[in-house]
Amino acid sequence: MEKTLYVTDLDGTLLNRSDRINPRSIKIINALTEKGMMFTYATARSLVSASVVTKGLSTKIPVIAYNGAFIFQPDTGEILSQERFTAEEMNEVKGVLEKYNISPLIYAYINGVEKVSWITEKENDGMRRYLSMRKGDRRLNPMAEGEKLYQGDMFYFTCIGEKEELQPVYDFFSNSGRYRCTIQQELYRPEYWCEIMPARATKANAIAKLKKMWGCTKVISFGDAINDIPMFEISDEAYAVENAVEELKAVATGIIADNEHDGVASWLLEHVVFVP
Structure with a gap:
């Protein structure tokens, strides 16, 4: 059997x-x-x-x-197993997000500790809802504009917003064989999530x-x-x-x-x- x-x-x-x-x-x-x-x-x-x-x-x-x-x-x-971005991939993701003025939630291991980092001044309603549901989460790492957002061993990017503003980001990464990118509407909600991962993930x-x-x-x-x-x-x-x-x-x-x-x-x- x-x-x-x-x-x-x-x-x-x-x-x-x-x-x-x-x-x-x-x-x-x-x-x-x-x-x-x-x-x-x-x-x-x-x-x-x-x-x-x-x-x-x-x-x-x-x-x-x-x-x-x-x-x-x-x-x-x-x-037990992990997939992370290479340094070259991280730099490319950073460049594309900055080009389209998208401020992401970045998941990374910083000094060996898992963190979720974002710029507080650039929060939108969808991000605020996400964060409000995770109060007390020790991973949360709010940062002020001007601080170094892109740091550590990054392995996952989440961009929350309107479909129209996220579509160019999705189009770029989904057409590249180096990444895996998804875009879909949040379950039971109006906002969309665009998520960027290494192709192997x-x-x-x-x-x-x-x-x-x-x-x-x-x-x-x-x-x-x-x-x-x-x-x-x-x-x-x-x-x-x-x-x-x-x-x-x-x-x-x-x-x-x-x-x-x-x-x-x-x-x-x-x-x-x-x-x-």
């Missing part, structure tokens, strides 16, 4: 509209994991943010964060690494958004929740119940087979 790795997206897939996992889903997934199910999540969130919204879920499993830039052991924070690449780490021969994944398409393409089976975008449903193996009604957990309960 094949040893299967089960991978789910978080926002819009495993998480409900309140950004939490339904208690029934936690109970089902933890019970199956305890029996030996090889299960993880792959998210654009950081480990800090993901740990908050997945409270109660087993922390024994390595998880994929920052859209595949990192694989973490969540109970210890140990980095993808959910698909991280899943391939984890598949090898765990000695799995098959991947089954779950998602809801366009950025889950690469993950679906490398999966043996891929299921879109009912609330998923039509583009993802079009490439899915099947459609399952939505994120409000335990779609992922219910599917796992019915279909997971354990290897003797």
Whole structure:
């Protein structure tokens, strides 16, 4: 029998509209994991943010964060795999963002400590909302205009704003083979997020690494958004929740119940087979 790795997206897939996992889903997934199910999540969130919204879920499993830039052991924070920008790539990202007058949130390790840096004078409504939901987060590193924003080992850029102002940035980086860039509307919100990562930082690449780490021969994944398409393409089976975008449903193996009604957990309960 094949040893299967089960991978789910978080926002819009495993998480409900309140950004939490339904208690029934936690109970089902933890019970199956305890029996030996090889299960993880792959998210654009950081480990800090993901740990908050997945409270109660087993922390024994390595998880994929920052859209595949990192694989973490969540109970210890140990980095099992990572992808970062080269110095040349960082300089190019800086130049393009400055050209289009975009002030980003920059995720980097500064002196070995993870930080999220931004210029406070250039905050917009979307950035303020993001920051208001992360009060007390020790990664937050507000900076004044004129301070050195681009520093440390940078691995992820998030630009929040109107689609029209972010589109030129997306067009530049998405047409370059050196980067991975996504743009999509924030879930349940009007603003758009444009995220820039090293080309190697993808959910698909991280899943391939984890598949090898765990000695799995098959991947089954779950998602809801366009950025889950690469993950679906490398999966043996891929299921879109009912609330998923039509583009993802079009490439899915099947459609399952939505994120409000335990779609992922219910599917796992019915279909997971354990290897003797």
